[in-house]
Amino acid sequence: MKDHEWLPLIPIRGAQGAWLEDHDGRRYLDAVSSWWTNLFGHRHPHIVARLKAQLEVLDHVIFAGFTHEPAVQLAEKLCALAPPGLTRVFYADIGSAAVEVALKMSHHYWRNTGQPQKTRFIALANGYHGETLGALAVGGTGLYRDAYTPLLMQPIFVPSPDCCPLAPDGRGPGESWEAYSRRRFADLERALERHAHETAAVIVEPLVQCAGGMRMYHPVYLKLLRAACDRHGVHLIVDEIATGFGRTGKMFACEWVSGSRSPSAARREPERPDGDDRAGGAQPALGRAGDGNEKPFSPDFMCVSKGLTGGTLPLAAVLTREAIYQAFYDDYAAYKAFLHSHSYTGNPLACAAALATLELFAQEDWLARNRETARRMWDAMAPLSGHPHVAEVRQQGMILAVELAQHPAARQPYPAQERRGLRVYQYGLERGVLLRPLGNVVYLMPPYVLTPEEVDLMCRTASEGIERATAD
Ligand SMILES: *Cc1c(COP(=O)(O)O)cnc(C)c1O
Numbered sequence: 001m002k003d004h005e006w007l008p009l010i011p012i013r014g015a016q017g018a019w020l021e022d023h024d025g026r027r028y029l030d031a032v033s034s035w036w037t038n039l040f041g042h043r044h045p046h047i048v049a050r051l052k053a054q055l056e057v058l059d060h061v062i063f064a065g066f067t068h069e070p071a072v073q074l075a076e077k078l079c080a081l082a083p084p085g086l087t088r089v090f091y092a093d094i095g096s097a098a099v100e101v102a103l104k105m106s107h108h109y110w111r112n113t114g115q116p117q118k119t120r121f122i123a124l125a126n127g128y129h130g131e132t133l134g135a136l137a138v139g140g141t142g143l144y145r146d147a148y149t150p151l152l153m154q155p156i157f158v159p160s161p162d163c164c165p166l167a168p169d170g171r172g173p174g175e176s177w178e179a180y181s182r183r184r185f186a187d188l189e190r191a192l193e194r195h196a197h198e199t200a201a202v203i204v205e206p207l208v209q210c211a212g213g214m215r216m217y218h219p220v221y222l223k224l225l226r227a228a229c230d231r232h233g234v235h236l237i238v239d240e241i242a243t244g245f246g247r248t249g250k251m252f253a254c255e256w257v258s259g260s261r262s263p264s265a266a267r268r269e270p271e272r273p274d275g276d277d278r279a280g281g282a283q284p285a286l287g288r289a290g291d292g293n294e295k296p297f298s299p300d301f302m303c304v305s306k307g308l309t310g311g312t313l314p315l316a317a318v319l320t321r322e323a324i325y326q327a328f329y330d331d332y333a334a335y336k337a338f339l340h341s342h343s344y345t346g347n348p349l350a351c352a353a354a355l356a357t358l359e360l361f362a363q364e365d366w367l368a369r370n371r372e373t374a375r376r377m378w379d380a381m382a383p384l385s386g387h388p389h390v391a392e393v394r395q396q397g398m399i400l401a402v403e404l405a406q407h408p409a410a411r412q413p414y415p416a417q418e419r420r421g422l423r424v425y426q427y428g429l430e431r432g433v434l435l436r437p438l439g440n441v442v443y444l445m446p447p448y449v450l451t452p453e454e455v456d457l458m459c460r461t462a463s464e465g466i467e468r469a470t471a472d
Contacts, residue, residue: 007426015042018447018454020434028434031446031458036210036242038311040360041449047310047356054352063091063346070351077358078317083254083298086319090338091346095241095305096130098316099203101340102301103134105320106201106235112327112336121155122191122202122234126162128211129203129239138203141212156195158187161217162209164403166391166411181218188225192232201235201300206253207396210242213441214401216394219256226257226297238299241316245307245357246367246448249374249397257297300324310357311447315350366448370398373455377444380459389414389470401443402462404470414440420469427465433458435465442466 013023018041020028030038040047054070061068075089090105092098103121110118123129125140137152139145140160145152161184163177164170171180188202206222209215222238229236243253250256301324305316330336344350360366377400384402385393391405391413404421406414414420421437428435435442435458442462450458 010429017041017043018450026432028429028432029446029450029454029458030434031428031444031462032434032436033307033445033447034311035306036247036445037306037309038447039245039307039357040310041447042311044310044356044360046360047312047353050352050356050359051312051349054349058348060344060347060349064341068346068348068351070348070355071346074351074354074358075317077355078304078319081251081358082302082319083252084296085298085321086302087322088320088325090318090320090340092305092316092318092340093342093344093347093350094130094314095303095316096132096135097342098241098303098305098318099129099135099138099237099239100132101318102237102239102303102320103138103201103203104340105318105324105338106237106301108338109235109324109327110200117198118200118234120195120199121153122188122195122199123155123157124160124204124209125157126160126167126209126212126215127203127205128209129205130241139211144211156191156199158191159184160209160212160215161185161221162212162215163217164213164215164392164394165408166403166405166413167215170411177216177218178220181221182224184217185221185224185228189228192228192234196232196234199232199234201237202229203237203239205239206243207248207256208243208253208399210399211438213403213438214394214399214443214445216396216401222254222257222297226299229300235300237301237303239303241303241305244304246361246370247307247398247445249367249370251361251367252302253396254297254299254302258295308357309350309353310360312353313347313350314344315347315354370448373446373448373450373452374398374400376452376455377459380456381444381463384463384466387466387470390466398448399443399445401441402466404440404442404466416440423469424462424465427468428461431461431464433461435462 011023012020014021018030020030078089079087090101092101107119121138123138123140127140129135129139133151136145138155140157161181163180238254240252300321302319309315328336328338374397378395381393381400384390389404391403391408393402404414406412421439424435424437424442
C-alpha cells in the first residue's frame, strides 16, 4: 500500500473505446481491458443506448417470486450459446459469487440425491476462482490465499497442467503441450481414485490460469477430465469467468476441447519441436463437431461473469444441467430448494448490458476479427522468445503473455522482490499504455476493438518495457 507514496493513484475522469483519460488529460490505452472485463471498448454506443432505455423502464426489482424480461431473455440467450446440455441459469452478481453458487449447488445436489458425504472439492494448483472464502479456498495461488488459510475449507489440490517450462516439475525440453498435459492428468486421476467418494466436484479454469500468471495448458486435459469425472461420479465445474465471451479465440474456452465451431490460429506453441501444425494447435487428435463419434465437451456447471456485460456492470451466471435442476425441484416440505440470494441478483440494468453485449457478438464476426488481432499481437511479440530474459512467449486467442526470467535455461525466475513487472507497468504509464503485469508475467489482454495501430502501440510499448525492465 505504501507504493502509492511514490506511485500515486491515477484518477480517471472518463473513458472512450480502448482509452482511459485522467484528470490531467493524459490518455492510457487499456491493454488489460479494465481487469479483463471490457470487450468492445468503454461506453460502447450500443450498450449505452440499451442501458439508458432499460433505466427508463425498470432499474431493479426483487428476483424472488418476481422476474423480468431482460433476465429471461438473457438466460435464453446464454443457454443457446453455451456448450450443449447447459439449459438452466442461476444469476449472481460477481464472479466470486458465481463460484460460491456452483460449489454449493454441487454439494447440495449430492445431498438431495442421497450422497451427503460428498463435501470436498478437487482443484488445481495455481488456479484462481475469486476472493470470497469459498472461492478463495479452491484457489491454488498462495499470494491470495495464504493469509486466510486458517479460515478456509481444504480442497484436494493437484499439480497444474500448466505448460510453462518454469512451472514446478514443468514441461521438459522437447515435450509437447499435449504430452505434458496428458502426463499431468495422471495426478488428477489418482486424486479422483482416492477421493471420489467424498468429492462433490472438480473445479478448473479452462485452458488459461489467468490470475496465476496467464499459465496455459492443452485442451486434452479437459477432455480426459470430463471422462474421468463421469467415471467417478463427480461434477465438473468450469470457471469461464475470465476466458468466456471470445477471450481464448472461441466463445467459450470449453469449445477448444471438441465440437469446435471454427478452426482458429489462436493457439501458439513457439517451442514445439514435433513440427506438427502450429496454427491449428490442439485440434487434430481431438475430433471435431460433425465427425459423429464424439460428444461435444460440456461441464456440469459453467461460471461466467467479467465480459458478460461488456465490462459495464457487475453480473454473473452459473449455467447447469436439467438433471441438476430437477434434484432441487420438489414440494416446499421436502426442503430441497437451493437457497442463495443476493440483493442484486439478476439486476435488470446489468442484464440489459449483457443482452447488448451478446447483440454485438451477433452483429459482427468478432471471433474472426480477433484472429487477425491475435495474429498481429503474436507477430509483434514472438521475437521476444529469443530474448535472454524471456522464458516463454505464449498465447491463447486474445491473451498473450511474456514470462520473464533471470536465467530461462536454468529455469530460474527473477526474485519476486525485484518487481521486474512493476517496471514494465511504470514504463507503460509513461508511454500511455496500461499494462499490469502479474509478477514476472507481462501480458496483453486488450478489448477486441483495437485498431492495428493501437495493437502496434501496445506491443511496442510492452516490448520496450521488457527490454528496460531486464536490462540490469
Ligand atoms: C476474476 C475471476 C473470478 C472472480 O470474479 P470477481 O468478479 O472478481 O469476483 C473468478 N474466477 C476467475 C477465473 C477469474 O478470473
